[in-house]
Amino acid sequence: MTAPLTPPPHEHSTYQxxxxxxxAGPGAATAYDKDGPGMRxxxxxxxxxxxxxxxxxxxxxxLWWWLAPRVPLVGDVVDGNxxxxxxxxxxxxxxxxxxxxxxxxxxxxxxxxxxxFAVRRRGGVxxxxxxxxxxxxxxxxxxxxxxxxxxxxxxIAQAKDAGKGVTFPAPMKxxxxxxxxxxxxxxxxxxxxxxxxxxxxDPEPGFEHGPYGEASAP
Numbered sequence: 001m002t003a004p005l006t007p008p009p010h011e012h013s014t015y016q017x018x019x020x021x022x023x024a025g026p027g028a029a030t031a032y033d034k035d036g037p038g039m040r041x042x043x044x045x046x047x048x049x050x051x052x053x054x055x056x057x058x059x060x061x062x063l064w065w066w067l068a069p070r071v072p073l074v075g076d077v078v079d080g081n082x083x084x085x086x087x088x089x090x091x092x093x094x095x096x097x098x099x100x101x102x103x104x105x106x107x108x109x110x111x112x113x114x115x116x117f118a119v120r121r122r123g124g125v126x127x128x129x130x131x132x133x134x135x136x137x138x139x140x141x142x143x144x145x146x147x148x149x150x151x152x153x154x155x156i157a158q159a160k161d162a163g164k165g166v167t168f169p170a171p172m173k174x175x176x177x178x179x180x181x182x183x184x185x186x187x188x189x190x191x192x193x194x195x196x197x198x199x200x201x202d203p204e205p206g207f208e209h210g211p212y213g214e215a216s217a218p
Contacts, residue, residue: 046126047218053112053134053187054141060108060183061145064172067104068146069096071170075159084155087167101146102179105139109186112138117194131191135184143180146172 071094072087116131150172152158162168172182 017105042124042126045120046130049116049127049130050134050137053131054137056108056112057138058145060104060138060142060187061149063104064101064142064146065149067113068100068172069093071173072167073095073155073159073170074165074167075156076161078193079163081125082156085158094173097172098174098176098179101143101174102176105142105179105182106186108138109135109188110190112183113187113190117191117198121199128188128191131187132184135187136180139180139183143174156176175185 060216072091073084074087075082075084077083112135113131120127147153151169153171155170158168
């Protein structure tokens with residue numbers, strides 16, 4: 001009687017070479033699947049941040065209209081036509097209007113960066129783009145809000161309503177358009193500083209995390 005022929009234990013089948021190695025861990029087979037939804041989540045968060053930051057421009061516009069100095073104008077009649085002059089030709093009210101907007105925009109940029117960092121500690125390209133775009137849109141919205149809330153743009157009509165020689169405020173005007181970049185620049189710089197100081201740190205080189213999160217030597 002002869003013994004039945006059975007294959008050696010190491011020759012069961014050849015399809016095992018296509019399986020995921022045990023050392024790869026249970027999450028290795030789904031690593032690719034996690035990348036896609038992660039990026040989609042970041043994009044959704046970036047859209048929400050952009051809208052939220054941009055809507056803050058309404059508050060900035062209100063504060064600018066409230067705090068900015070008024071530029072005094074005066075109307076007169078010359079040869080039967082109404083003309084408008086600056087009451088104080090050496091006044092610095094126009095510079096103060098631009099300066100108020102710039103300082104407020106810098107403060108709003110720092111606050112928006114702090115709020116975003118408090119909600120989401122990690123950085124990322126979508127988040128940084130959202131801060132920059134949202135800050136720029138917010139500055140534009142603040143500018144238009146302040147102009148809309150301020151005095152009418154038709155200074156001749158204002159002069160006629162006020163009367164000859166009567167002082168009236170000039171329309172809100174942003175002379176230095178570069179002030180619109182104060183908010184996005186302040187937001188990006190502030191968020192970069194917060195991330196560098198308080199953001200999560202990469203693991204030390206030379207150590208790898210084990211399957212249960214503990215650090216182990218390579």
